[in-house]
Amino acid sequence: MLKHLFTLIWNRKRANALLIVEIFLAFVVLFVVGSLLVYRWQNYRAPLGFAYEQVWEVSLDPGVQPKAERYATQQQIIQRIKSLSGVRAVTRTASNTPFTNSHSQSDVGRPGEKGFRPTSNVYYLDDAAADVLQVPLEEGRWFDRRDDGAPVAVISHDLKELLFPHETAVGKLVEADGNRRVVGVAAAYRADGDFANPKPATFLRNGVQDTVFDHLRTLLVRVQPGAGGALEKQMSADIRAIGPGWSSNITPLSESRDKQMKTVLTPLVALVITCVFLIVNVALGLFGVLWQTINQRRSEIGLRRAIGASAGGISGQIVGEILVVATFGLALGLLAAAQFPLLGVLGVRVGVYLTAMALAAGLVYLLTVVCALYPSRLAAGIQPAVALREE
């Protein structure tokens, strides 16, 4: 019967061409949107690599204070903030804090080795970052006072896999803002947020001799659960009191995260809504064409009933036919979809494309079956005597 259906659809390919094109386009759209959704979903499910709850970002603006005095003022501010009840830890960092889409990147490699040097996000942090961001490590440790006088770094798992694929990274040297010894490997660090792809990350320790203020003017502060407006107000007041002319902007990381999620989700939701409209149109189109086809084929269906097809057999045949049509459309769609990973069109992992292909194909099949159910029941209701009456 399957061969018969293929023969029938192939011989009616002109009549079915529009349906095939419609299914092809629906598949391609579903595949592209599906790829983006699967990509975002897989990223969302992956660990962020740090704890953002109860962490505040404090951006400091020294105003017109002379540059030479800024570092000292900042140190006073840090000490003052540390002493506030409700504050657990403070770390000093650059502006590329989590969820801000601000990046500082550098090519990181093994010293003395030329060739492949992967680009890595670089984060300047100090020892307290271990308490503030609570980055889980899969190897080694976070930097601390034992590293005074020796430039050290913690690298992310992704960077470790690129630089030291089959060996331990701890104890090895990496070239990032000078040569630094790796003391730990972080499982992940996705400062670009829940939906972003993991990227290589390098954490560089602010040395005690690092007294420049300008590129490390941001503080990350871990506060106690329940800390709120009063602490924030106190912190702002203290900053203004210590540094006349200084101002600050305090934002909880959870707020930045929500804002960033909205930025990512809004176009995605718009895309999904557009996609749903398209799919509804395709479904209505399929339904309409099938309904019309059944009416045009009453005589043929009656004939099939007369020569031995049961009502269930006819129903199954109609569903089978639309599945064969869908298969033709999908075959073309899969050919087009296969170009995406080959050409790296969306820049996502191959597994994402494959998952999206399977999901889109499954959805197209489901859609065609749902659209065929009612027309197939109509067809099954055609009495065999129709064959004798209709021309």
Added chain:
Amino acid sequence: MQTSAAPVLQLTDIEKIYQTKTIETVALHRINLTIGRGEFVSIMGPSGCGKSTLLSLMGLLDEPTHGTVAVDGRPVQSYSDKELAGLRNLKIGFVFQSYHLINDLAVLDNVELPLLYRPGLGSKERRQRALAALDKVGLSARTNHFPSQLSGGQRQRVAIARALAGAPEIILADEPTGNLDSVMGEEIMDLLLGLNREHGTTIVMVTHDEQQALKTQRLIRLFDGSQVG
């Protein structure tokens, strides 16, 4: 080939009434009819007298409003849709005035069609049977043609081959020569007579042609839904 006395089809007290909200049309009234195995019976009557309706009931394509239809002595009222479909497929072959070939299928695929609904039949056997049926009607050379590439007579021969492919005991033909010129009509009639004589196939044929009807073993006349002769 001898006609056996055992009835292959038996219609008892058949009435068929088509009912709409406002009109009730009696298509058949108190028909009692027995078709013996190997008989060639023709049915005649003016247009609208119920010939095709009678053929539909004989072919298990429709249900009577009253009365019983029995095949090989067994009433079929209690049969499920699936059982009736199976019975039609095994026992009955249909030939229609307007051929009812599927234009998008080649001749061979059209002839194979009834065999697709027969469980347990492999594609090779289906093909062999279809080829044999086409050979019987003299169309072996047209297997890959499409119906639109054939003359009316050839199309009707394809339809007969389709009816024969399943080796049915009964062929029900509804004005099989109605759309053909006299020469082609004669060809088809000779084919049906040959099938009846040589293979013992029971044939019931609706016709308007008195000459053709006289060539059959028995003539049933209908008028206004009743049997008049």
